Amino acid sequence: MLRNPSDTLLDSKLKTQFLVGRVRHTKYVQSNSSRKRIQVKEVWHTEKELGRGSYGVVWLQSRRPTSTSELELPMPYRLRAVKEIRKTAIGGITWDYLKELETIAKFSHPCYAGCFVRTYGWYESPECVFITMEYFELGDLQKFMRERPPFSEHETAQIVQQLLEGAEFMHEKGFAHRDIKPGNILVESPGPQWSVKIADFGISKRAQDGETDFRTHVGTSAYMAPEVLGLGRDRNGNRLPPYSVAVDIWAIGIITVELLLKRVLFSSLGDIADYCYNREPINLDGANDVNISSTCRDFVGKLLLSDPSARPTAGATKNHPWLAAELQLIEEQEDIIDEEESLFVENTTHDISLAVRNAPTTASLAWSDPTATKTLGTLQNTYRGPQFDTNLLIDSFRGLQLETTRYFVLRSNNELDVETSVAHGIWTSTKVVNTKLANGFSRANGRVVLFFSVVKSRKFCGVARMTSPIDWHNTDPHWQDDDWQG
Template identity: 30%
Template sequence: MGCRSAKVLPSQSDIKNDPKKKRYVSVMQSLAAFAREREHQEELKKNKGGWFSTKTKSMVAEVKQQEEKQETYTDKFDARVTARYHIKALIGRGSFSRVVRAEHRSSRRPFAIKMTEVDAPQAREVCAAELAVLRRVNHPNVVRLVEVFQCPRRVYVVLELATGGELLDHVISRGHYTEQDAARALRMVLAGVGYLHSLGITHRDLKPENLLYYHPGVDSRLLVTDFGLATFGGAGTPGRSKSPQSGEVTGTSSSCSLRTTCGTPEYMAPEVVLRKAYTCAVDMWAIGVIAYILLSGSMPFEDDSKTRLYRSIVRGKYSFRRNPWPSVSNPAKDFIRALLESDPGRRPSAQQASRHPWILATTGGSSSRNLHRSVSRNLLRRTPRNSSRTKSAADRSISKQLVPVLS
């Protein structure tokens, strides 16, 4: 059998009895401790110079690359804009426009800047109409215009930045959601829309994607945004007439109705689908659709076939059968029925809707049952097929496009 050498350590008694051995062991222990400490320091140094430095270099390179991209993007902006605002990131894109997040260089406050290319006549018309509305409005529940920079080929519109997200995303992110929460959101929508109607402005594209919370907190105000299809008229304002070219209100007449077919199909009122003259009551129909979604997570009118969709809208065919409707109070359903009235003359105004018992009630008139699970599940189920949540605002709205008249 083979043998192997091994170190034989002195016993404790030998160390105690022999001072030399005692000193020897003490020295060896000190050397071993010093070696271990040096090895530990080398390992730390190695880690710091290896993994840490590699990560740092990667982070520095990434930041530098982002800065280079941002500088290239910033260079596309007018010098007057970049002198006052620091461009942060692209947050939205449409057919004619881009929206960026920006920071005021002196106050450090965040803003949104919408840059519109106005070379095309349609883009110039949409931009002019939107600016005409934004310059008139000033309400806590309507997005606020800060300033405008006009160039020969571009228009830069600086708006207050809403960072709280879209209405439905806010619903999904909540852990507890009741009818009172839905009513609270609708109260703010009605306040903003009622203000617009009082100025003779019809939004024409109300939907959850255009309703944004100012900040993520539970006490945030809700803002009505995106006035690309908004117009003056249709709100009972006398002394305006319709242009024969566009069908919009422009001159002087007792008529103040609108005719341009526009909006997002699922939120269109029957009179718009039928290409009839219409008023601001189309916004109230859209709020009825939004209320239906807020309380169920589903659409009252939805079909992959546009023909079948329009037919169901004209006939006003929707139901309160599926979950969670059995758990929703009758006053809430009554509120929706009042707004999804096929006859626009019988729909309540924004002021009347805001005085509905279900909207005014904080307890008793509405159910306190937690609807979050059912509503969020339905919302998440319909998101992949819902084109309006995956396409840009310009692509998901029909502007000046005729819809076939349905029998």
């Protein structure tokens, strides 16, 4: 019997009307011009199937504009993934869908935005539950692992660190994911600065009454820990107890090896048994001159200890020399500012709310003193401070509050370059600055405003919003390593 949904879960339920090939949601939002709440209708069309598994089907839906203001919505806000799950599984077993909804809602909180796929709400029919989520155009990590050579230790550390951070959040709250695998890791931005998020809480489970072990047999076999498969013994030779959150640590260890070697570690149940009963060691030798460092081998070995009680916690892994060294390198790269190229300034506020509607980045928006004209081709003087004529901005920017927004100032020593960039709607920058923007976009959950300026000029030539992550995949290779010569 299903328990009653919590108030938080009810608040996230979408009032929905089912139509042919589409759904219509009715929402109430705060008016920009008054305190009244106004009714808004959103129509979402089902475009295609994105994937199918034992727990349901995932669809791509697009939002068709129903008003002039909605035409300004950037593409990320017009696409979403929708997971459809039948309430009654094969064999007539009733599935506790409220459990997954509660877990997704919990880890969709903004403080977890950098680790987990967010949900935008849910709705239901008599037969099915529909969970709306972020859509990741780049797909999952499995796709990248299949299409490219083995990952470097540096890239692997970036990805593994994010997985362990997400696992740490879950474990601290008493949850185990229980099905961490490349297909459940969605790619927000690829290398050289990887950003990934954990998805699919369909079989996650929470410890009850202080218990930390779970007795149901779930997960994907290639990433199942020995204790899930009934293999292995503890240090005293006793059969392992029902498994715990340590199953996620094992899965991340397996993923680490697959990233580095581009092959499975254990090809059969017998291979795992041989390892667990000390008949065969882990084989971390790679093909094509792929060599794993000794510290990395030690890191993997600890994550893949057959005794779950001996595996490190997700939080403890960051202290391992291999991951600590790689994290230090990542932090150093993020902190670099090239004084001879573009300068980068970020405000220190922790409040990243943005009191505007989502809108596409415009090539140039005049930033000026109250008496300025609408000329976009001339740099505007801002020496009087952050005062601007809101009539010169599109509607989506008129509620902009610098005091409560994460923002970045991109400055150049070359006035001509800046004006040319604005005129063409393209900002050319170094990898250092692009990396900063990518990290800022991730940390601020997409709420980032850019101001374009010339160094020492006290003038701005434009203001814009980031509407998507940095597209490293299509970045001109000359900019990838800060060696542009053209």
